[in-house]
Amino acid sequence: MEETLYEEKKTPAGFLIKVRLGKMNYVVFGPSGPEIPKGSKNNSIVVNVPKVVFLGSDFDLSHFHLGELSFVNVKAGKLVIPYQHGGSHDIKTIFLGSGSESDILPVLIYHFMNIKEFMKASEAGGEFNHLVIDEVFSRPDMVNLKIRYHSLNILILKKKITATTQVQNIPESEGDRQVVDSGKVRATDIISTGSNLNMYSGNPVFLARIHLRNMELDKVKQILFDFNLSSEDVKFIKAFLAVMIKNENNKEELEANKEKLKNLDEIFRLSLLIQNKEEVQFEKELEAGFSREAANMINTLLEKYQDEAKNVEDEIMYWEWKYRTRRILT
Numbered sequence: 001m002e003e004t005l006y007e008e009k010k011t012p013a014g015f016l017i018k019v020r021l022g023k024m025n026y027v028v029f030g031p032s033g034p035e036i037p038k039g040s041k042n043n044s045i046v047v048n049v050p051k052v053v054f055l056g057s058d059f060d061l062s063h064f065h066l067g068e069l070s071f072v073n074v075k076a077g078k079l080v081i082p083y084q085h086g087g088s089h090d091i092k093t094i095f096l097g098s099g100s101e102s103d104i105l106p107v108l109i110y111h112f113m114n115i116k117e118f119m120k121a122s123e124a125g126g127e128f129n130h131l132v133i134d135e136v137f138s139r140p141d142m143v144n145l146k147i148r149y150h151s152l153n154i155l156i157l158k159k160k161i162t163a164t165t166q167v168q169n170i171p172e173s174e175g176d177r178q179v180v181d182s183g184k185v186r187a188t189d190i191i192s193t194g195s196n197l198n199m200y201s202g203n204p205v206f207l208a209r210i211h212l213r214n215m216e217l218d219k220v221k222q223i224l225f226d227f228n229l230s231s232e233d234v235k236f237i238k239a240f241l242a243v244m245i246k247n248e249n250n251k252e253e254l255e256a257n258k259e260k261l262k263n264l265d266e267i268f269r270l271s272l273l274i275q276n277k278e279e280v281q282f283e284k285e286l287e288a289g290f291s292r293e294a295a296n297m298i299n300t301l302l303e304k305y306q307d308e309a310k311n312v313e314d315e316i317m318y319w320e321w322k323y324r325t326r327r328i329l330t
Contacts, residue, residue, distance in 0.1 A: 013103040024049045037099035051108045056134030060084035063206030064109040208237045234272045241265040267297045295328040
């Protein structure tokens, strides 16, 4: 049965990713049909979903469902994989070659605390492709890993990371490297993304969780404009907000920001009605009125939906809703 199960994902750029779950391989369909990735053996259109391992206790990959199918952004043909390290709230990003023109691709992410765990998983049948390892491990350990798993692409995370978003300008001297590659990957395959994280992750739920943890509520709002959120995405984000508003542990920071969190929850609730084109319910919301802050956000969001409307009927509907929302602001 699993052999015939597929998961499909339509990307913002118009590609269709079809993943065969039983064998964990996929095909990318572009405007002209199935894509043959660069470097494909025998010009095959079928690609194995890459398995990426992070090795070390200082990594935080809690934004991924480990060992389960995930989708990440692709920039200039490279998989963009966000992670946290060393207890820092900063999001760093690793880039891995894909050979694809698609803007989103599937991956499988794993996290092992030590070499013993990793080796046990490998012996149990795990065929991993990339290993991101913390520099705290000894050099003999790293050499042994390379000898034992010679086909594995091993990237060593250096402790001193120079933050930059201009990856093409990173010097290639050993002292400036962020990642030491035992094979082909260079320092330019990893960057620290301290600016607009939304540009570097295909996972808006992960970003919302990080921004909420840091109480960066304006950045959570921005997610509505930087992504085409699915209904499930919005529901997950609202679930995070519900927990924070409830504040069972009576945290002072949450109590101090309770009204802002409620306003944010209202904005996401209204956005879901717009996204699902629930005309009757949204009309009721307009008649009842909503907060001025929500009205400002919804007005801007409706402009986005109006610009992206695929037919005249939707465009007129969004225009009318936008007009009525503006009346709340006057």
